[in-house]
Amino acid sequence: MSARTRNLISGLLWTSPWLVGFAVFLFLPLAMSLWYSFTDYPLLKPPVYIGMENYTGLLHDDKFWLVVKNTLVYSAFAIPLSTLVSLVVAAWLATPGLRARGFFLGAVFLPTLVPMMAAAMVWLWLFNAENGLINVLLKFVGVSGPIWLNDARWSIPALVLTGLWGVGQMVVVYVAAINEVPAALYEAATLDGMGPVRRFQHVTLPLITPAVLFNVITLTIGSLQIFVMPYVLFRNEQGQRDSGNMYNLLLYDNAFVYQKFGYASAMAWVQLLVVLALTGIMMFASKRLVHYRGAA
Amino acid sequence: MSEINPNRRPAAILYLMLGMTAVLFLTPLVWMGATSLKPERQAASQELRLLPDPASSTFSQAAKNYSEVWNDPSVEFPIYLRNTLIVAGLAVVGMTISSAMVAYGLSRIRWPGRGAVFFTVLLSMMIPFPVIMVPLFLVFRDLGWIGTLKPLWVPAWFGGAFNIFMLRQFFMGIPRDLDEAALIDGLSQWGIFWRVIVPLSRPALAVVALFHFIYVWNDFLAPLVFITSRDQFTLALGLQLYQSKSGLTPWNLLMAASTMVVIPVLVLFIMTQGALVRGVAAAGLKE
Amino acid sequence: MTTPGDISRRAAIGTLAAGAAWFAAFGPRSERDAIASKGKLVLDYWEKWTGIEGQAMQKIVDAFNASQDKIYVRYLITNSIHQKSLIAILGGAPPDVIGLYAFNVPSYSEARAILPLDDLAASHGLKMSDYASGLHQVMRHDGQWTAIINTCGTLALYWNRAIFRECADALKASGVDPDKGPQTIEQLDAAHVATTRVAGGAPLGKGPLERAGFLHLEPGWWSWIWGQPFGGHIMQDGLATCGSPDFVKGYQWVQSYPRELGSEHVEKFRAGFGPYGTPQCAFLTGKVAMCVQGPWMANLINQYTPTLDYGVVPIPMIQSLADPARPLGVIDTDVLVIPRGCKDPEASMQFIAFTQRPENVEALALAHCKGSPLVKVSESFYAQHKNRGVRLHTALASSPRAFVPPPVPEWTEWKDGFDSTIQDLWRLRGEPGPAMERLQARGQSLLDQAAARRAMRGERNG
Structure with missing residues (x-):
């Protein structure tokens, strides 16, 4: 041998x-789901081939377009805002000589470890229009808060807010990335008369683009798949069914409530293709934008 | 300019901003804990106080709320805790061992097809769970696993993409001379793995174990789909069961139940904060 | 390098892990294991009821367990019961008895997820004719007996007598008898105007609400019933008809309320309502004077605001259709079914038959404050009953105008469309006419698709 x-x-x-x-x-499940996406499969009866009907059905399904729109709108706000917030907080945390860094970092990171279910319960309570902490605090400063979960216009902003609470993981990655930027570059930039903001913009940011890419891809996949938070916040008596409805909620409904396994599988495959395409595009675009140390 | 000195103390304004950020991030959890200590009437009021009124009743009220949740006969949290621990224990052990083995095969041995296998690892990280959720359910059914806890822990024994990825990066950084020296000493691959790689990788393995524990503890969607019987509920599912009673469940009890589920993670976090943070940073930095 | 801190930390983690392992190995075990070890057949009964309602059912379960020594039934509260049950049946690990909502029966039956009961029921002496006529449409699907009534809910209009007395003059002036409650939709409108209070006595729509006469969405559980009072039907002869002019009138009527009161004011007002089941829910606090509810409302009233003086009338219809002999009855019942793949259908039926003994049916109905599903009702039932409207609720189940949502599997999805549409209309997004036409098209396409798929499979079309 x-x-x-x-x-x-x-x-x-x-x-x-x-x-x-x-x-x-x-x-195996992936192959099965591809096959089911071309069948009529009402759970307890065997699947029967129906060609592209599930996919063409999606095109004419108002509910499908509604959740596509909601999920995209959510992502369009959540991704940039989360990135911005995590970058800013990371820049603060990476300041040389900072004391109690562990505490601040821990405070920001902790929420990402809280079980989604428990986190969702807490937000349900915080958003309570009458006695929830957010509106009580707003009232304290003289603002009459919105009715959050009861008002369709506030459904997605509420979700984005809960998303911002979970940026801890990204912050940690950014802090680590910023710490790897050679101090000499900052000194040179400072000598050139750059203030902190411009230094961040012109020195730090270009050098941490690999971390940004990693985070944005993870964040994109996560945002498109959001499930537990809207499930708890909006699938209750008073919740806004439509304005808080998201792609994976409808997928779950189709599979396990309406008993349309075939249709749900088609939705799943559309999602898979979109995620793969987006990841591919970002990877491709990154070839031009992302700066890998040593390559330049 | 005055900013040349890198050892210059950060400005007070920075501490102020960071302090406010920390408060914002911690408030939901603090409020959760505070609500869980109050009697129902005070919980559902607009009063801004952390402790119940009078504050001396904190302990008795907390004991009352928590024991009420823990002993609720219609939601058996002790059983769910036990299930969660069983699943977490089996899954963490399986995940750590199998991911390490696969990562070893992908980093320390050169063989044709290694690149292709590594590519499947990367690819699988992009597959949204809902895509396979439904057929996976049918696979578990045909394996006879529905109605048991197996769907939640057996797959962990086949490795997880993210963990394999992370460990592979770590193993790649261990000097190759060590293997060669071990080979000369007459160690088999198995021997190298256990006597050389594993001891050197303890911090990385601990991070994998920790993350997987937290992942299992928090997972909601998989138990929601795969667990049907109340005897097999996990804590996350039990919490939802508790909420769905919320027509009649007061906020203070709901928050007590939530706090109960959060506290173990909190304790674990405080004890292992450094390792956890390093693990996240390492995973995000390596390309 | 090992510091003392590391050692103590490791010790702490080790202790925790050991404790966790101990708990996992020797922690509490489920009741099932304990009972099964005594040689009894353990049946799992999944039910949605919690609180008082759950305790009442638990009592009957306990009585059954004590009545014989071969079977032990476990009462398990289950959330999202219709989804959970379906997944469990599909996975081949179902419970033995399920307490579903009536509207789940067609889709379960169609999917052959539940057993036909004709033979099983007969062998335990149950007869369809023992149940109120309106309920038969719930118990049968496709000519087979598929479900047994657990408790019988019919919807009615609950109205606050104290508020009506307070506004007696205004009510009388607009033709409503303050002692009888509204009898027609027109009277309901008048009563609504008379009992609504706007801050500072401003006219309707010109200020924040202090009290509303009637809000269709309090609670918003039955989004699909409002065409019926105007003579419309959701579905007729197998066709979706919820876009018909009569049906649309109902939703124009629904939308007229937030239009008149001011949508913003209504939403602000509603945000202050506590959820159903709490003392802060709107009818209990007098924030609304009337609401459509089931008989369980009386339980809440008795529990939280026993002094609330309330009346119960049928859900009104428009003047031209109103007929005291044929009141509108919406049937919303809970049913018991036996899932396919259960351990022992005979044993499941034995338990169900026990729950159906008249004394048990009445005991459960008493505790739930509901009417009786049976044709024969004992006088002591009425005498002991704590709901003033019990006779009405019971009678509604036998009214010729008693109706159920369309008994088709597609209803689940169609109904979600109703829920969305009424939310939109309530918030003045869209006109009722086009919205209901879209909903009709949606329902029809669901029906057509299902029929085509059945034909493709060579099944008969029901």
Whole structure:
């Protein structure tokens, strides 16, 4: 047996858990869902092939377009705002000589560890129009708060707000990235008379673009898949069903409430293709924008 | 200019901004805890106070709220806690061992097809869970796992893409000479893995274990879909069950239940903050 | 490098892990294991009721468990019961008895997720003719007996007598008898105007609300009933008809309320309502003078505001259709079904039959404050009952005008459309005519698609 064959065998052996897991828990379901997306599959009856009907059905489904719109609007606000907030907070946290950095970082990071379900409960309570903390505080400063979850116009802003609360992970990544920027570059920039803001813009930002790319891709995938928060905030008696309805909520409904497995699978595949396309585009665009140290 | 000195103390305004940020981020959790300590009437009022009135009743009221939640016969939190611990324990052990093994195969052995396998790892990180949720359910059904806890922990024994990715990066950084020295000493691959790589990678493995524990503890969608019987509920599901009773469930009890689910994560975070933060940073920085 | 801090931290983590492992290994076990170990057949009964309602059912379950020694029924509260149950049946791990909502029965039956009960029920002495006539449409699907009535809910208009007395003069002036409550839609409108209070005594729509006479969305659970008082139907002869002129009139009527009161004012006002089931819910606090509700409302009143003086009348219809002998009855019942794949259908039926003994049916109905689903009702039932409207609620189940939502599997999805549409109309987004026409088209396309798919599978069309 040649060394090459031996290595092949041992490589396959070492990675066999993944290979088996990938085949059974990812590839097989993926293939099944592709097949179901071309069938009528009402749960307890066998699937029957119906060609492209599920996909053409999506085109004419108002509900589908509504959740597409909502999810995109949410993402369009959540992604830039979360990126902005996390960058700013990270820039503060990366300031040299900062004391109690661990505490501040911990405070920002902690919310990302809270179970989504518990977090959603807390926000449900904070958004309570009458006694919720947000409106009570607003009242305290003399502003009459909106009725948040009862007002369609505030559904997405409320979701974005809860999203901002969960930027901790990105902040940590940015802080680490900023810390790797050589101090000499800052000194040079300072000597050139740049203030903190311009320094961040012209020195820090270009050098941490790989981290930005990583975060934006993760954030995009996450935003398009938002589920638990709108599920808790809007799937209750008083919630705004439509304005808070998101792509994955409708997918879940179609699969497990309306018993349209085939239709739900078509929705799932549309989502997969969109995520792959967006990731691809970002990777491609990044070739021009992202600065990898050593490459320049 | 005065800013040349990098050791210059950050301005007070920075502390002010950071302090406000910290307050904003912590307020929801603090308010959750505060609400859980109050009697129902005070919880559902516009009063801005952290402790119940009178403050001396804090402990007795807290004991009352928490024991009421813990002992609610219609929502069996003790059973859910036990289920969650079983799932978390089995999943964390399986995830850590299997991810490390796969990462070893992808980083320390050169073999044809390695790149292709690594590509499947990267690709799988982009597959949204809902895409496979439905057929996965059918796979679990055909395996006879519905009605048991298996769907929540068995897959962890086959490795997780993100963890494999992270560990692979870490293993790549371990000098190759070590393997060669070990080979000369007559160690097999298995021996190298256990005696060389694993001991050197303890911090990275701990981060994987921690993250997976938190992931399992927090996961909601998978239990929502795969767990049908009340005997197998996890805490996250139990919490939702508790909320859906909320027609009659007062906010103070709901927040007590939420706090109960959050506290273990909180304790774990405080004890391991450094490692966790380093882990996140490492995962995000490596390309 | 190991510092003392590391050691103590490791010790702490180790202790925690050991404690967790101990709890996982020896922690509390579910009731099922304990009982099954005693050689009894354990049946899981999933039900949605919590609180008082749940306790009442638990009592009957306990009585059943005590009545024999072979079967032990576990009462398990389950949220989103219709989704959870379906997933469990699909996964081959269903419970043994499920307490569904009536509107779930067609889709479950169509999907063959529940067992036909004709033979099982007969062998335990249950007869369809024992149940009120209006309920038969819930119990049968496609000619098969599929569901058994657990408790019988019919909707009616609850009105606050104290508020009506307070506004007696204005009511009389507009032709409403303040002691009888509104009898027609026209009287309901008049009563609404007479009992609504705007801050500073401003005219309707010119200021924040202090009290509303009637708001269709309090509670907003039945988004689909408002065409019926105007003679419309959601579906007739298998066709969607919720865009018909009569049906649309109902939704024009719904929208006229926020138009008149000012949408902003209404929403601000509603935001201050507590959720159903709390003492802060609008009818209990007198923030609304009238609301459409089921008989369970009396339970809330008795529990939280026992002094509230209320009356119960049928949901009014427009003057030209109103007929005291044929009142409008919306049936919203809870049913028991036996899922496919349960452990022992015979045992499940034995338990269900026990719940259907007249004394148990009445005991449960008493606790839930609901009417009786049975044709024969004991006088002591009425005598003990804590809902003033119990006779009305019971009678509504037998009214020729008792109706249920369309008994088709597609209703679940169609109904979500009603929920969305009424929210839009209520907030003055869109006109009722086109909105209801769209909803009709939506419903019809759901029906057509389902029919085509059934034909494709070679199934008969129901």
